[in-house]
Amino acid sequence: MAHEVIISGFGGQGVMSLGxxxxxxxxxxxxxxxxxxxxxxxxxxxxxxxxxxxxxxxxGSPIVTEATAVIAMNLPSLEKFEKTILAxxxxxxxxxxxxxKTTRDDIDVIYIPANExxxxxxxxxxxxxxxxxxxxxxxxxxxxxxxxxxxREVLGHSKEHLVPVNQEALKRGAQLxxxxx
Amino acid sequence: xxxxLMKGNEAIAEAAIQAGCRYFFGYPITPQNEIPAxxxxxxxxxxxxxxxxxxxxxxxxxxxxxxxxxxxxMTSSSxxxxxxxxxxxxxxxxxxxxxxxxxxxxxxxxxGGIQPAQxxxxxxxxxxxxxxxxxxxxxxxxxxxMVDLVTDxxxxxxxxxxxxxxxxxxxxGQMMEPVEFRxxxxxxxxxxxxxxxxxxxxxxxxxxxxxxxxQGLEDHVLKLYKKYxxxxxxxxxxxxxxxxxxxxxxAAYGTMARIAKNVIQMxxxxxxxxxxxxxxxxWPFPVDTxxxxxxxxxxxxxxxxxxxMGQMVEDIRLSVDGAKPVHFYGRTGGxxxxxxxxxxxxxxxxxxx
Numbered sequence: 001m002a003h004e005v006i007i008s009g010f011g012g013q014g015v016m017s018l019g020x021x022x023x024x025x026x027x028x029x030x031x032x033x034x035x036x037x038x039x040x041x042x043x044x045x046x047x048x049x050x051x052x053x054x055x056x057x058x059x060g061s062p063i064v065t066e067a068t069a070v071i072a073m074n075l076p077s078l079e080k081f082e083k084t085i086l087a088x089x090x091x092x093x094x095x096x097x098x099x100x101k102t103t104r105d106d107i108d109v110i111y112i113p114a115n116e117x118x119x120x121x122x123x124x125x126x127x128x129x130x131x132x133x134x135x136x137x138x139x140x141x142x143x144x145x146x147x148x149x150x151x152r153e154v155l156g157h158s159k160e161h162l163v164p165v166n167q168e169a170l171k172r173g174a175q176l177x178x179x180x181x
Numbered sequence: 182x183x184x185x186l187m188k189g190n191e192a193i194a195e196a197a198i199q200a201g202c203r204y205f206f207g208y209p210i211t212p213q214n215e216i217p218a219x220x221x222x223x224x225x226x227x228x229x230x231x232x233x234x235x236x237x238x239x240x241x242x243x244x245x246x247x248x249x250x251x252x253x254x255m256t257s258s259s260x261x262x263x264x265x266x267x268x269x270x271x272x273x274x275x276x277x278x279x280x281x282x283x284x285x286x287x288x289x290x291x292x293g294g295i296q297p298a299q300x301x302x303x304x305x306x307x308x309x310x311x312x313x314x315x316x317x318x319x320x321x322x323x324x325x326x327m328v329d330l331v332t333d334x335x336x337x338x339x340x341x342x343x344x345x346x347x348x349x350x351x352x353x354g355q356m357m358e359p360v361e362f363r364x365x366x367x368x369x370x371x372x373x374x375x376x377x378x379x380x381x382x383x384x385x386x387x388x389x390x391x392x393x394x395x396q397g398l399e400d401h402v403l404k405l406y407k408k409y410x411x412x413x414x415x416x417x418x419x420x421x422x423x424x425x426x427x428x429x430x431x432a433a434y435g436t437m438a439r440i441a442k443n444v445i446q447m448x449x450x451x452x453x454x455x456x457x458x459x460x461x462x463x464w465p466f467p468v469d470t471x472x473x474x475x476x477x478x479x480x481x482x483x484x485x486x487x488x489x490m491g492q493m494v495e496d497i498r499l500s501v502d503g504a505k506p507v508h509f510y511g512r513t514g515g516x517x518x519x520x521x522x523x524x525x526x527x528x529x530x531x532x533x534x
Contacts, residue, residue, distance in 0.1 A: 020186070020357065023186060023357060024186050027184060027186055027359045033186075033358070033359060034356055034357065034358050035186070035356060035357035035358075036352065036355065036356040036357075037355055037356075039211070039212055039295070039351070039355050040211070040295050040296070058442060059358075059439075060439045060440060060441075060442040060443035060446070060520075061436075061439050061440040061443050061517075061520065062352065062356045062358075062439070063352075063440075063517060063519075065519055065521075
């Protein structure tokens with residue numbers, strides 16, 4: 001099936017890189033992929049988002065208007081994109097920063113305290129990877145190994161030491177989904 | 182070589198370097214800034230020169246100078262910046278010099294917006310600067326095609342001693358897709374006409390676009406038009422997708438052609454047969470392809486899809502020449518039509534048939 005995902009949050013929360021890792025991993029697994037960022041004034045302090053498509057079919061438009069999943073890192077993202085999710089689609093909310101619940105009752109919703117878990121891991125910047133771990137566990141779009149391989153590619157040798165904490169963050173996100181079973 | 186994930190803008194820049202381009206002159210503007218950024222970082226590493234000019238006008242005149250000296254040279258900009266470059270482009274055509282110009286189009290007119298648009302079609306294909314002239318305009322619709330057309334664009338420019346334009350848009354510039362750089366040995370052609378100094382006492386080369394004698398100028402323009410005839414003969418590129426048995430044929434290029442393929446799939450699920458003609462060269466326009474399908478009995482109508490108020494539709498109407506109705510649907514100002522809205526439009530057209 002085609003996975004059409006919107007990843008959204010504040011600038012600096014790593015939503016663009018989360019999307020790129022996912023896209024890269026999809027490419028490594030031989031899927032057809034695209035990544036499209038929002039660009040413009042909204043990126044400076046406001047909401048940044050990107051659309052990722054991973055599919056066995058042809059990628060036409062890279063714009064996602066009907067999402068199979070939305071990963072919302074903050075409240076404005078939830079408000080903006082919750083309505084774009086297809087019925088029976090998936091919504092993952094960063095409950096560390098979002099107090100509200102979803103208004104949709106026809107979708108699958110997971111609340112992940114991503115920033116708290118990242119803090120526990122000693123690196124607040126891996127909150128995005130906690131969300132990604134949860135998303136992968138739920139959807140199995142690509143394997144966590146492909147994500148780590150992509151991460152190594154993106155980080156390069158000088159930042160190899162950051163790989164373990166990212167790996168751990170992916171696992172913690174996945175664990176939360178497993179526990180909710 | 183293995184596939185890599187790249188933004189369209191970065192892929193253009195890397196492709197240009199691999200094609201032997203060593204000179205880039207430009208001035209920043211969204212949404213194409215990754216091109217000069219990439220060039221600024223990479224060109225010095227391969228012995229090239231990146232220079233951020235004080236304006237678009239000086240950038241294009243630096244391109245003029247470098248092209249005159251025989252360099253493989255390019256510039257890039259987005260709509261308002263390309264408008265500023267028009268005078269220089271006209272001079273470069275007049276002086277018969279090769280170069281590559283990239284326009285990552287944004288919404289207009291005026292300063293407009295920064296979101297993707299196709300509203301510079303007229304400017305690109307009808308001669309945005311003054312005088313009787315044309316240039317080959319290439320319209321990629323994927324990042325891979327951007328890479329391939331950059332390479333071919335430089336070669337076409339050299340072959341005819343005429344500028345070539347790549348017409349993209351903000352979406353193609355910003356999006357990432359897997360891309361493969363095919364190993365290709367770049368052989369730069371000899372340029373005996375270039376002004377490279379006269380130490381060996383060879384005859385003087387002159388780069389010039391001034392022809393005071395009207396007969397001289399007419400002769401010159403006629404000579405340019407012979408080149409345009411050759412381009413029309415040799416350089417037309419077009420993709421036909423799903424046209425066999427199609428009752429309506431969509432015409433779209435670049436980003437819109439990608440969206441058209443979604444529409445075709447959706448329509449097929451509802452039992453509606455739609456085809457796509459995707460001009461890859463916007464100039465020379467694939468006139469014969471449109472004529473051929475217009476003469477097909479199963480084709481009832483054409484629909485031009487554009488991110489503009491309707492520009493390419495005029496060339497389609499000229500090509501189809503009244504044989505079949507030609508409809509138009511588009512959004513502008515940075516709005517991108519959705520597959521759903523396009524399918525609704527197609528259903529309306531079918532009701533009228």
